[in-house]
Amino acid sequence: MxxxxxNHLRKQYKNKVAVADLSLRLEEGVYGLLxxxxxxxxxxxxxLCDILKPTSGSVLCNGTEVREMGGEYRRLLGYLPxxxxxxxxxxxxxxxxxxxxxxxxxPDLIRSKTEELLRLVELYEVRNKKIKTFSGGMLRRLGIAQxxxxxxxILILDEPTAGLDPKERIRFRNIISSFSRNRxxxxxxxxxxxxxxxxxxxxxxxxxxxxxxGDLHQITEKVRGCVWECVxxxxxxxxxxERYAISNLRNCGEKVSLRIVAKEKPxxxxxxxxxxxxxxxxxxxxxxxxxxxxxxxxxARPSVQTSxxxxxxxx
Amino acid sequence: xxxxxxxxxxxxxxxxxxxxxxxVLAGIxxxxxxxxxxxxxxxxxxxxxxxxxxxFAAIAKDKExxxxxxxxxxxxxxxxxxxxxFFQEYSEKGFATNRNYVNTFFTDNGxxxxxxxxxxxxxxTRTIPLESTAMGSLTxxxxxxxxxxxxxxxKDLFSVGALMMGVLIIIGLSPVFSEEYxxxxxxxxxxxxxxKKKDIWAKLAAGVVFFAGVFGICTGFMILLCGCCYGFKxxxxxxxxxxxxxxxSTEWMASASYISIGRFFAxxxxxxFSGLLLxxxxxxxxxxxxxxxxxxxxxxxxxxxxxxxxxxxxMMSYMHMSPRFSLFLTRMISSSPVYSCxxxxxxxxxxxxxxxxxxxxxxxxxxICVGLTFRRYRNYQG
Numbered sequence: 256m257x258x259x260x261x262n263h264l265r266k267q268y269k270n271k272v273a274v275a276d277l278s279l280r281l282e283e284g285v286y287g288l289l290x291x292x293x294x295x296x297x298x299x300x301x302x303l304c305d306i307l308k309p310t311s312g313s314v315l316c317n318g319t320e321v322r323e324m325g326g327e328y329r330r331l332l333g334y335l336p337x338x339x340x341x342x343x344x345x346x347x348x349x350x351x352x353x354x355x356x357x358x359x360x361x362p363d364l365i366r367s368k369t370e371e372l373l374r375l376v377e378l379y380e381v382r383n384k385k386i387k388t389f390s391g392g393m394l395r396r397l398g399i400a401q402x403x404x405x406x407x408x409i410l411i412l413d414e415p416t417a418g419l420d421p422k423e424r425i426r427f428r429n430i431i432s433s434f435s436r437n438r439x440x441x442x443x444x445x446x447x448x449x450x451x452x453x454x455x456x457x458x459x460x461x462x463x464x465x466x467x468x469g470d471l472h473q474i475t476e477k478v479r480g481c482v483w484e485c486v487x488x489x490x491x492x493x494x495x496x497e498r499y500a501i502s503n504l505r506n507c508g509e510k511v512s513l514r515i516v517a518k519e520k521p522x523x524x525x526x527x528x529x530x531x532x533x534x535x536x537x538x539x540x541x542x543x544x545x546x547x548x549x550x551x552x553x554x555a556r557p558s559v560q561t562s563x564x565x566x567x568x569x570x
Numbered sequence: 571x572x573x574x575x576x577x578x579x580x581x582x583x584x585x586x587x588x589x590x591x592x593x594v595l596a597g598i599x600x601x602x603x604x605x606x607x608x609x610x611x612x613x614x615x616x617x618x619x620x621x622x623x624x625x626f627a628a629i630a631k632d633k634e635x636x637x638x639x640x641x642x643x644x645x646x647x648x649x650x651x652x653x654x655x656f657f658q659e660y661s662e663k664g665f666a667t668n669r670n671y672v673n674t675f676f677t678d679n680g681x682x683x684x685x686x687x688x689x690x691x692x693x694x695t696r697t698i699p700l701e702s703t704a705m706g707s708l709t710x711x712x713x714x715x716x717x718x719x720x721x722x723x724x725k726d727l728f729s730v731g732a733l734m735m736g737v738l739i740i741i742g743l744s745p746v747f748s749e750e751y752x753x754x755x756x757x758x759x760x761x762x763x764x765x766k767k768k769d770i771w772a773k774l775a776a777g778v779v780f781f782a783g784v785f786g787i788c789t790g791f792m793i794l795l796c797g798c799c800y801g802f803k804x805x806x807x808x809x810x811x812x813x814x815x816x817x818x819s820t821e822w823m824a825s826a827s828y829i830s831i832g833r834f835f836a837x838x839x840x841x842x843f844s845g846l847l848l849x850x851x852x853x854x855x856x857x858x859x860x861x862x863x864x865x866x867x868x869x870x871x872x873x874x875x876x877x878x879x880x881x882x883x884x885m886m887s888y889m890h891m892s893p894r895f896s897l898f899l900t901r902m903i904s905s906s907p908v909y910s911c912x913x914x915x916x917x918x919x920x921x922x923x924x925x926x927x928x929x930x931x932x933x934x935x936x937x938i939c940v941g942l943t944f945r946r947y948r949n950y951q952g
Contacts, residue, residue: 304761307951326763334761340754344583353576357762357769362572401758 257317257331257408258282259303259439264312266298266463273298275463276312285435287454288443289532291540295463296443297337300413303441304334316409330359333407337414337443339398343387347378347397350386351404358405372400375430391418399427403434410440416449428453451532459539466539475530478538483515485525495521500537516541573769577746577776587742591784594734595791601730602795606723613668616656620668629719629800632671636717639672643713648681648697657684657694664691671719679705679811705810711828713808720800721831722812724792725838729912731792732842735784736849736907740870742784743777743853745863747947752862756950766948774854774940781850785843805832841928845910848932849874852907855939858946877906901927 259281266274274295290296301307303314305321305328314321321328342350351369360368373379376396381389389397395418402410412431416424424446431440432453444450450457457474459467467474482502487495492511495501499521503514514528515521516537581587612628614621614635623631639651655673658666666674666686677686677694680703684694700706705713750756759765764772809829829837853870860866881903888896903909905928 301757301952304757306757306760308949326767329761329765330763332761334758336754336757338754338757340750340756340758342580342753342755344585345580349579354758354762356573356576357759357764359763405763 256283257437257439258315259409260315260318261303262313262315264299264302264314265310266295266302266307267310272463274302274309277463277465278312279458279465279468281439281441283435283437283439284455285431285440285442285453287450287457288441288460289445289447289450289457289536290443290460292445293462294460296460297413298463299460300334300411300441300443301336303409304332304411305329326359330405331408333402333405333410335398335402335412335415337417339394341386341394341397343385345386346383347373347386347389348382350397351382351401354401355404360405368404372403375403376400377426392420392423395419396423396427399430408438410434410438412441413443414445415442416444416446424449447532447536457532459535461539467535471532474535475532478516478530478535480527481516481518481538482528482530482534483517483521483525484513484528485515485522486510486512487522491522500541502533502537573764573772574775574779577769577772578779580749581742581746581776581780584742584745587738590738590741594731594738594784594788597734598727598731598788598792599795602723602727602792602799605726606796606799612670614655614670616668626799632719633717633801635670635672636715640716641714643700643715645697645700647715648676648700651676652682652694652697657682658686659693660686660691664689671717675715675811678813679703681705705808711808713811714806716804716807717801718804718807718811718831720796720802721804721835723800724796724835725812727792727796728789728838728842731788732846732911733908735788736846736874736911737871738784739781739846739849740853740867740874742780743850744857744860744866744870746773746777746854747857747943748860748863748866749857750947751860751950756947757952760948760950770944770947774851774943777850777854778847781846785846789839805830805835807831809834841925842910844928844932845905845907848935849907851936851939855943855946858943874908877903877908881909902931905931 261277261279261281264274264277264279265272277299288296288299298307302309305314308322316324316328316331345353348369351373352365355365355369370379373382376399378393378396378400381393386394386397395415399412399415402412410431415431416427419427428449431442434440435453442450442454451471454471456468456470458465459474467477469477486507487510489506489509489511492504492513495513495515496504500516501513502516503512505512514534515525516534607625607629610623610625610628610632612623612631612635614623614631635655638654639647641647651672655670656668658673658677659668661667666677676682676697677684681700682694682697683692685692700713745752750759759769762769807830809831812831812834849870852873853866856869856873857863857866860869880899884891884896884899884903891899901924904924
């Protein structure tokens with residue numbers, strides 16, 4: 256069974272600590288890495304990919320330092336970076352073949368694997384078009400396809416669903432779910448629902464540290480008692496909106512139904528609610544008000560489901 | 571091998587490379603027309619009966635004229651040449667008014683008592699015995715005369731053509747590594763099995779193949795232009811005939827051995843090839859340390875053209891330099907890629923110590939550049 260061990264991993268840029276003394280053991284399964292911008296997710300993933308050298312600590316694959324393994328480790332690896340780079344003038348199929356060569360795929364497998372993956376991400380019909388003509392979603396799908404070229408045992412995806420429409424995201428989730436058997440898949444994202452659906456384990460990062468870890472149930476249990484629902488007048492809703500983190504707001508005729516994340520009961524008639532991952536995200540990444548509320552850095556805004564299915568609060 | 575092919579495709583598929591390559595070929599063609607057929611003049615006869623030809627007609631007449639005297643050069647042949655083709659006469663501005671291939675040959679190679687060197691013009695009155703001329707005494711062998719104008723044109727054409735090739739190499743190879751940074755593809759490449767080793771070799775090899783292709787095509791094109799226009803004869807002739815005026819004015823040639831035109835060009839091409847190969851290797855390094863293609867391009871141009879500035883600096887201050895430092899500096903400058911393309915080509919390709927110096931310098935530079943390229947690229951940290 257494949258294991259990845261992170262031992263006291265630390266990355267420091269001058270005075271800024273991007274990843275602080277992080278220790279973790281990863282086994283087969285899908286890991287969802289959640290955190291706000293600047294939490295150190297990308298730095299962590301780049302160290303896992305052996306692109307970035309840690310300031311201290313080590314990454315071990317089955318007990319061996321990945322830097323020592325070199326090419327052997329990279330044969331196990333599939334990586335989609337946050338800023339997916341591509342050659343604008345190259346055609347999609349050529350790009351895939353080029354990467355298949357780099358990933359040391361056997362020559363007789365390159366054509367079939369390229370075709371299979373381009374079909375999987377629904378880019379086969381445009382395989383002979385230059386990549387510069389692709390939309391953001393198509394680029395992302397191409398990125399996912401290239402990451403899976405070598406059937407990696409360790410798949411690291413940094414913001415894989417950014418720019419995908421709801422249909423594409425569902426498709427992506429299904430692909431990852433079916434692909435993840437007997438592999439380690441690490442998924443960094445802002446989109447809470449992606450993690451909620453497919454991650455076996457959720458890792459919450461804040462300011463370079465791992466602040467919480469567990470499966471969906473364990474993670475949400477930690478904020479049980481901090482999620483409330485209430486129905487109020489619209490004038491009071493405005494006041495609550497400014498004081499607390501509101502994870503959902505819905506108009507019900509003259510009244511407003513609110514879902515509030517707060518350590519203490521925000522209003523008299525508020526009732527405890529079943530927490531979900533969005534509540535967890537708000538709990539860990541926005542709560543700082545001294546009165547136990549969840550005041551945001553900017554005036555708190557309700558979560559709005561956008562047309563692409565993304566959470567308005569999530570960014 | 572397939573990786574090299576892919577990397578080569580990436581280099582060659584860039585629009586700027588295609589345009590630059592076409593521009594280089596067009597530039598070579600244009601320059602050839604200017605210094606070749608466009609500059610040809612042939613005067614036959616004297617006084618009122620003189621016939622003047624230019625362009626391709628002049629080439630044809632010069633060929634006919636040269637064919638009459640083809641063979642081993644003797645005092646009798648030189649005298650016959652002067653009798654039939656006359657000594658050159660000069661205008662007030664110093665241009666020969668009745669030049670043709672034959673009288674240019676015996677004038678430029680010092681076979682008369684006249685002078686046609688630099689700004690100096692002295693009308694000849696007689697031929698002088700071959701054994702008392704520099705050509706006769708320096709070669710130590712009999713000189714074979716034939717029409718070699720094409721090779722003279724090729725020598726000048728190649729100097730400029732090689733410079734253009736240098737610029738094309740800089741343009742073509744500046745993105746090899748830097749593009750991976752600027753397009754952000756490096757993060758993916760460095761996480762692949764071959765990304766940190768084999769692919770770096772493949773990029774370096776693709777650069778060399780690209781350079782070799784450019785060199786082969788451009789050189790072949792130049793040889794073809796000259797050969798088709800002037801003919802391919804005379805490769806076994808004495809290389810000094812390529813540029814007599816320069817040949818006679820240098821002292822060092824007293825110790826140089828006889829070299830044929832064919833051998834001269836083989837060495838000249840080799841010298842230019844090795845110089846541009848060094849530029850190719852340097853470009854890989856420049857590209858690996860640059861985050862933008864433009865930065866690599868500028869670094870390449872500086873490396874390529876800096877020796878010209880150094881040469882100007884040397885000419886201004888060599889009196890204050892120690893002889894050893896002066897020698898070191900001149901050798902370093904003359905073995906630079908840019909001076910491999912033009913300048914004292916005959917000196918460069920015939921002096922053994924120059925070749926040795928060049929070999930050692932290139933080897934050291936190559937090892938350093940390749941080592942630093944690997945180190946810089948594979949340790950990319952974002």
